[in-house]
Amino acid sequence: AQKVTQAQTEISVVEKEDVTLDCVYETRDTTYYLFWYKQPPSGELVFLIRRNSFDEQNEISGRYSWNFQKSTSSFNFTITASQVVDSAVYFCALSETTSGTYKYIFGTGTRLKVLA
Protein backbone atom coordinates (compact mmCIF):
# COMPACT_ATOMS: atom_id res chain seq x y z
CA ALA A 1 0.00 0.00 0.00
CA GLN A 2 1.05 3.56 -0.61
CA LYS A 3 2.06 5.68 2.33
CA VAL A 4 3.88 8.95 2.83
CA THR A 5 5.23 9.97 6.20
CA GLN A 6 6.29 13.45 7.14
CA ALA A 7 7.31 13.01 10.73
CA GLN A 8 8.03 16.68 11.36
CA THR A 9 4.77 18.37 12.15
CA GLU A 10 6.20 21.83 12.63
CA ILE A 11 9.64 23.36 12.33
CA SER A 12 10.70 26.85 13.37
CA VAL A 13 13.93 28.39 12.16
CA VAL A 14 15.45 31.82 12.17
CA GLU A 15 15.87 33.54 8.83
CA LYS A 16 19.00 32.52 6.90
CA GLU A 17 19.19 29.15 8.59
CA ASP A 18 19.14 26.01 6.46
CA VAL A 19 16.28 23.61 7.05
CA THR A 20 15.55 20.09 5.82
CA LEU A 21 12.06 18.66 5.56
CA ASP A 22 11.89 14.90 5.71
CA CYS A 23 9.72 12.63 3.59
CA VAL A 24 9.63 8.85 3.81
CA TYR A 25 7.44 6.82 1.50
CA GLU A 26 6.22 3.27 1.12
CA THR A 27 5.27 1.61 -2.12
CA ARG A 28 5.33 -1.82 -3.69
CA ASP A 29 5.45 -0.38 -7.16
CA THR A 30 8.70 -0.24 -9.09
CA THR A 31 7.67 2.83 -11.02
CA TYR A 32 6.39 5.78 -9.10
CA TYR A 33 6.61 9.53 -8.83
CA LEU A 34 7.34 11.76 -5.89
CA PHE A 35 6.31 15.37 -5.51
CA TRP A 36 6.70 18.31 -3.21
CA TYR A 37 4.10 21.03 -2.86
CA LYS A 38 4.05 24.27 -0.92
CA GLN A 39 0.91 25.64 0.67
CA PRO A 40 1.43 29.26 1.77
CA PRO A 41 -0.98 30.99 4.14
CA SER A 42 -3.10 32.00 1.16
CA GLY A 43 -4.08 28.34 0.89
CA GLU A 44 -3.36 27.36 -2.71
CA LEU A 45 -0.98 24.45 -3.15
CA VAL A 46 1.95 25.22 -5.40
CA PHE A 47 3.85 22.49 -7.21
CA LEU A 48 7.60 22.50 -6.51
CA ILE A 49 9.13 19.36 -7.98
CA ARG A 50 8.42 15.96 -9.49
CA ARG A 51 10.85 13.07 -9.47
CA ASN A 52 10.38 9.59 -10.94
CA SER A 53 11.69 6.44 -9.34
CA PHE A 54 14.36 5.91 -11.98
CA ASP A 55 15.98 9.27 -11.47
CA GLU A 56 17.93 9.40 -8.25
CA GLN A 57 19.88 12.49 -9.14
CA ASN A 58 19.62 15.23 -6.61
CA GLU A 59 18.18 18.47 -7.84
CA ILE A 60 18.94 22.04 -6.96
CA SER A 61 16.78 24.99 -7.85
CA GLY A 62 17.99 28.23 -6.37
CA ARG A 63 17.78 27.91 -2.61
CA TYR A 64 15.84 24.64 -2.88
CA SER A 65 17.38 21.21 -3.17
CA TRP A 66 16.01 17.71 -3.08
CA ASN A 67 17.72 14.48 -2.03
CA PHE A 68 16.11 11.31 -3.35
CA GLN A 69 17.39 8.03 -1.92
CA LYS A 70 15.62 4.84 -2.95
CA SER A 71 17.69 2.79 -0.49
CA THR A 72 16.03 4.57 2.42
CA SER A 73 12.76 5.41 0.62
CA SER A 74 13.28 9.07 1.33
CA PHE A 75 12.82 12.24 -0.65
CA ASN A 76 14.01 15.08 1.54
CA PHE A 77 13.75 18.77 0.79
CA THR A 78 16.28 21.35 1.92
CA ILE A 79 15.87 25.11 1.91
CA THR A 80 19.14 26.97 2.13
CA ALA A 81 19.29 30.41 3.73
CA SER A 82 15.60 30.36 4.59
CA GLN A 83 13.49 33.46 4.22
CA VAL A 84 10.27 34.58 5.85
CA VAL A 85 8.47 34.00 2.54
CA ASP A 86 9.31 30.31 2.85
CA SER A 87 6.87 30.07 5.74
CA ALA A 88 4.23 27.61 4.60
CA VAL A 89 3.06 24.05 4.93
CA TYR A 90 5.02 21.68 2.72
CA PHE A 91 3.56 18.43 1.47
CA CYS A 92 5.29 15.42 0.03
CA ALA A 93 3.26 13.16 -2.25
CA LEU A 94 3.58 9.81 -3.97
CA SER A 95 1.89 8.45 -7.05
CA GLU A 96 2.31 4.94 -8.36
CA THR A 97 2.28 4.20 -12.07
CA THR A 98 2.13 0.50 -12.80
CA SER A 99 -0.52 -0.29 -10.22
CA GLY A 100 -2.96 1.80 -12.19
CA THR A 101 -4.45 3.48 -9.17
CA TYR A 102 -4.07 6.96 -10.63
CA LYS A 103 -4.15 8.57 -7.24
CA TYR A 104 -1.77 10.70 -5.31
CA ILE A 105 -1.09 10.07 -1.65
CA PHE A 106 -0.04 13.05 0.41
CA GLY A 107 1.83 13.21 3.65
CA THR A 108 0.33 15.14 6.53
CA GLY A 109 2.56 18.10 5.82
CA THR A 110 5.26 19.97 7.67
CA ARG A 111 4.55 23.51 8.80
CA LEU A 112 7.65 25.64 8.41
CA LYS A 113 7.88 28.92 10.29
CA VAL A 114 10.74 31.18 9.37
CA LEU A 115 11.23 33.90 11.94
CA ALA A 116 12.75 37.25 11.05
Add this chain to the structure above:
Amino acid sequence: KAGVTQTPRYLIKTRGQQVTLSCSPISGHRSVSWYQQTPGQGLQFLFEYFSETQRNKGNFPGRFSGRQFSNSRSEMNVSTLELGDSALYLCASSSWRRGVNNEQFFGPGTRLTVL
Protein backbone atom coordinates in the same frame (compact mmCIF):
# COMPACT_ATOMS: atom_id res chain seq x y z
CA LYS B 1 -3.12 29.48 -19.41
CA ALA B 2 -5.72 30.05 -16.78
CA GLY B 3 -5.28 28.01 -13.64
CA VAL B 4 -7.69 25.66 -11.95
CA THR B 5 -10.79 27.49 -10.82
CA GLN B 6 -13.23 26.43 -8.15
CA THR B 7 -16.61 27.82 -7.28
CA PRO B 8 -17.86 28.86 -4.88
CA ARG B 9 -14.92 29.86 -2.74
CA TYR B 10 -16.87 29.84 0.49
CA LEU B 11 -20.02 28.04 1.47
CA ILE B 12 -22.01 27.81 4.66
CA LYS B 13 -24.59 25.06 5.01
CA THR B 14 -26.51 23.40 7.79
CA ARG B 15 -26.56 19.76 8.75
CA GLY B 16 -28.68 17.61 6.49
CA GLN B 17 -28.39 19.85 3.48
CA GLN B 18 -26.55 18.92 0.33
CA VAL B 19 -23.92 20.87 -1.57
CA THR B 20 -22.39 20.89 -5.04
CA LEU B 21 -18.91 22.20 -5.70
CA SER B 22 -17.54 22.96 -9.13
CA CYS B 23 -14.08 22.75 -10.63
CA SER B 24 -12.76 23.87 -14.00
CA PRO B 25 -9.38 22.32 -14.81
CA ILE B 26 -6.55 23.85 -16.75
CA SER B 27 -7.32 23.78 -20.44
CA GLY B 28 -6.21 20.48 -21.93
CA HIS B 29 -6.10 18.64 -18.61
CA ARG B 30 -8.38 15.63 -18.59
CA SER B 31 -7.60 14.29 -15.13
CA VAL B 32 -9.36 15.93 -12.21
CA SER B 33 -8.94 14.89 -8.60
CA TRP B 34 -10.72 16.04 -5.47
CA TYR B 35 -9.30 16.23 -1.97
CA GLN B 36 -10.63 17.09 1.43
CA GLN B 37 -8.27 19.04 3.64
CA THR B 38 -8.83 19.33 7.37
CA PRO B 39 -6.38 20.42 10.08
CA GLY B 40 -6.25 17.01 11.65
CA GLN B 41 -6.25 14.76 8.59
CA GLY B 42 -4.23 16.61 5.99
CA LEU B 43 -5.17 16.03 2.35
CA GLN B 44 -7.48 13.09 1.93
CA PHE B 45 -8.11 11.79 -1.58
CA LEU B 46 -11.77 11.71 -2.55
CA PHE B 47 -11.83 10.60 -6.18
CA GLU B 48 -10.28 11.10 -9.57
CA TYR B 49 -11.92 11.44 -12.95
CA PHE B 50 -10.50 11.04 -16.39
CA SER B 51 -12.51 11.44 -19.58
CA GLU B 52 -15.78 11.45 -17.65
CA THR B 53 -14.95 8.18 -15.87
CA GLN B 54 -14.19 7.78 -12.20
CA ARG B 55 -10.92 5.89 -12.11
CA ASN B 56 -10.37 5.76 -8.41
CA LYS B 57 -12.10 6.55 -5.19
CA GLY B 58 -10.84 7.20 -1.70
CA ASN B 59 -12.29 5.94 1.56
CA PHE B 60 -15.22 8.26 1.90
CA PRO B 61 -18.88 7.36 2.44
CA GLY B 62 -21.32 7.24 -0.42
CA ARG B 63 -22.60 10.70 0.54
CA PHE B 64 -19.63 12.00 -1.41
CA SER B 65 -20.02 11.71 -5.15
CA GLY B 66 -18.73 13.38 -8.24
CA ARG B 67 -18.88 13.55 -11.96
CA GLN B 68 -16.98 14.93 -14.88
CA PHE B 69 -18.37 16.48 -18.00
CA SER B 70 -17.19 16.20 -21.58
CA ASN B 71 -15.32 19.51 -21.27
CA SER B 72 -13.42 18.04 -18.28
CA ARG B 73 -15.16 20.29 -15.80
CA SER B 74 -16.00 18.40 -12.65
CA GLU B 75 -18.47 18.65 -9.82
CA MET B 76 -18.57 16.99 -6.48
CA ASN B 77 -21.65 16.60 -4.38
CA VAL B 78 -22.03 15.95 -0.69
CA SER B 79 -25.46 14.93 0.51
CA THR B 80 -26.84 14.93 4.04
CA LEU B 81 -24.10 17.16 5.34
CA GLU B 82 -22.55 16.45 8.72
CA LEU B 83 -20.57 18.76 10.97
CA GLY B 84 -17.44 16.74 10.19
CA ASP B 85 -17.71 17.63 6.52
CA SER B 86 -16.50 21.13 7.29
CA ALA B 87 -13.24 21.38 5.39
CA LEU B 88 -11.37 22.90 2.51
CA TYR B 89 -12.18 20.99 -0.65
CA LEU B 90 -9.44 21.11 -3.22
CA CYS B 91 -9.61 20.28 -6.88
CA ALA B 92 -6.50 19.42 -8.87
CA SER B 93 -5.97 18.80 -12.55
CA SER B 94 -3.16 17.17 -14.45
CA SER B 95 -2.23 16.27 -17.99
CA TRP B 96 -2.13 12.56 -17.32
CA ARG B 97 -0.79 10.16 -19.87
CA ARG B 98 -0.16 6.48 -19.45
CA GLY B 99 3.04 5.69 -17.63
CA VAL B 100 3.70 9.27 -16.59
CA ASN B 101 2.10 10.69 -13.49
CA ASN B 102 2.43 14.38 -14.04
CA GLU B 103 2.20 16.94 -11.34
CA GLN B 104 -1.18 18.15 -10.26
CA PHE B 105 -2.16 21.79 -10.30
CA PHE B 106 -4.48 22.86 -7.54
CA GLY B 107 -7.29 25.32 -7.39
CA PRO B 108 -7.80 27.74 -4.49
CA GLY B 109 -10.33 25.46 -2.89
CA THR B 110 -13.85 25.77 -1.58
CA ARG B 111 -14.12 26.27 2.14
CA LEU B 112 -17.24 24.53 3.35
CA THR B 113 -18.61 25.22 6.80
CA VAL B 114 -21.41 23.03 8.11
CA LEU B 115 -23.38 24.47 11.02
